[in-house]
Amino acid sequence: MGELRLMKGNEAIGEAAIRAGVDAYFGYPITPQSEVIEYLMAEKPYERTGMVVLQAESEVASINMVYGAAATGKKVMTSSSSPGVSLMMEGVSYIAGAELPCVLVNVVRGGPGLGTIQPSQADYFQATKGGGHGDYRMIVLAPASVQEMSDFVKLAFELAFRYRNPAMILSDGVIGQMMEKVELFDPLPRWTEEQITKLSPWATTGKPSTRERNIITSLDLRPHVQEQRNIKLQNKYAIIQEKEVRCEKIACDDAEYLIVAYGSSARIAQKTLDIARAQGIKLGLLRAITLWPFPSKQIHELLDHVKGILTVELSAGQMVEDVRLAVEGKVNVAFYGRMGGMIYTPEEILDVLKAKIIGE
Amino acid sequence: MTEEIIIAGFGRQGVLSMGKILAYSGIMQDQEVSWMPSYGPEMRGGTANVTVILSDERISSPILNFYDSAIILNQQSMDKFEQSVKPGGVLIYDGNGISRHPARTDIKIYRVDAADEAARLGLTKIFNMIVLGGYLKVKPIVKLENVILGLKKSLPHRYHNLIPDNEKAILRGMEIIEEVKV
The missing domain is CATH 3.40.50.920 (Rossmann fold)
Structure with missing residues (x-):
């Protein structure tokens, strides 16, 4: 049995990130999600596992840091709440288009606009049906307990890397703020450079003489090529729909x-x-x-x-x-x-x- | 066994930490627990409350309308939560600052004047533990030894020297709580 603790949902996200062997967290505080970055800053994982924890200047910066770091095959994540997640949507579309794995956490509050800091589930459309532009999909997991806040961080990374796709944990102010008993999973080590090269041969890990350059982009101006890219994405989404439904x-x-x-x-x-x-x-x-x-x-x-x-x-x-x-x-x-x-x-x-x- | 509790009062009275210690005590005896605070504008000054549930079974809703026990520490919370106690349930309050006393006849009402007692003992910081002691006298749902273990778990290490005072306060609360007949 893993270690038992009484934790807030947001704290469990932070602890699970460290234990999942995450390489970097980029975020910006916002209620009711701020405990994620507060917890990480207090735990100082950069002194233990080498995990980067960085408060960016905005949510736009956070998601683009995620985009850049994910391109190198690293395990990276961000978290925010509704208004902050809206700011990230452009980046999410690019990440989905470039087929990069990463994890986003949205601890949803009431909207529209600045709305309220109280809990809400009004970001379902944004999470499941786009939010950013273009025909893309995110894998969206909805935890209903603090235990699942922890477990789903690990699961979200597994799915994100299995399908080279962004995965989102769609939580809300209730699950983020409440404390429950949580059994923590055993810590995983961060991947070595060798493991990353083997696991993610597409990653921009530095060009050796043995292969062509890896290029990460969502852009291709040739319609027949861009259509093929889209078809490839849709085929991938069909496999996810076939295999990854959970209820x-x-x-x-x-x-x-x-x-x-x-x-x-x-x-x-x-x-x-x-x-x-x-x-x-x-x-x-x-x-x-x-x-x-x-x-x-x-x-x-x-x-x-x-x-x-x-x-x-x-x-x-x-x-x-x-x-x-x-x-x-x-x-x-x-x-x-x-x-x-x-x-x-x-x-x-x-x-x-x-x-x-x-x-x- | 399932016990659904609301603890409500002013910020700085230790409402949230009392709930946390209770929740940790439940974990110490292998129970399921949930702790759901008010985190809205009220937390930025004014009233604070927390819903704590201890159960032998999986806990469904962490948010409730009605409670087995209400621990009430100011007038605003009395106005808000007196009617939320289930018939046959328990209401515990500190008389300090209460101008309108509870009047329900279908519940058990207890008074624990913890604020006065804490001032008398010169231990104002452990006011909330006197209240907790009173509650545990009425509803012995967790053993005192598990509360002490819970305190150790929930207090940062640098405050562990305060645990004997906390224990003293809990025991004092158990002594001074009195049933009120409406």
Whole structure:
């Protein structure tokens, strides 16, 4: 068993970064995510593992530092919260276009604009459907506990390097600020230069006489070449959609009604589930863990016994569009959300479920 | 066993750290725990609160509407959380600065005048541990030895010399808490 600690979600991200053998973290403080960089600065991993921790002058600088460092095959990451992540979107599109692995963390707060520092899930569209320009996709993981904040850092790097693609951990102010018990994974050493050359032959590690130059770019002005690059990306995305969907199904086997949620909302909805089951309502919960690729098939498979679905999100309704696409109109899909940093209670969700889905 | 607690008061009263010590004590006896603070504008001056859950099972929602126990340390929090105690639950408060005392008859109400006691002992910094002691007298959900272990885990090493004072404060809290009949 790994080391047990009581940690904030944001601190767990920082500790997991050190333990995952990350080479560099570039970031800029913003509530409710600042504990990530605060933790790293206090831990001084540069004295232990050699990991670089740098406070950049802005989020734009952070993401371009990530772009540059990722091009060398190093494990690099950044973290921010909504307004800061918006600033990063240009860089993310370039990183996706250049097919570079890296990890981004968004501890989401309410928007639009500066919005509020309170929790929200209103960045689902930005994370899963672009945000930057062009036909690209990020792998998006949604932790629902401090444990997953730690575990998903490791997982996100594995996926990012497996597919040469940016991966995002889409968290929110609840999971970032809360403390829970976390079992830390054993530290991995940072990769050596030899390992990087072997693992990432595309990386700009210095040109030896034995190979051509490695060029990292998203640019190609020849349409027939650029189209091929795009097709290659789309083929890669299709493989990710085939192989990397993750979700958790709670009490779904005999469920007549289903809640679909992710992150902090899934935690709140789990309490709704407990209350509903105690009242004899056959409710199940499908928690999306990967938001892209989305568990469409897993939702569709439940429709042989599920009669209605309620999607709950701390937004005006974003993931619910993907749920509706998955359901293809076969059952009623209703939505309930709160915005601006307000959070629903388990009882509130149950009332909506009864009104909109069960129809009491 | 699941115990859902709200601790609420002013910033600087040690509300968040009391919750943290309680959470760590739960870990020391192999329980699942969650600690969810208010981190919004209220933290930048004014009231602060934290929801702590200790359970033998996986914890679902870290955010709650109703609590088994409320520990209330100022009037604003009394106004906000008195009605949030589950029927049959427990409300513990420090009378210092309270102008409107709790009036519910379907819950158990206890008073622990920790601020006065801390001043008398000349240990104002461990005010929150007197309150915690009072709570643990009413709800012995964690063993005192696990609280001490929890203190060791949650306090930076340089403050470990303060642990005996903290223990003394917890024991004093256990002595002075009194049930209030409405």
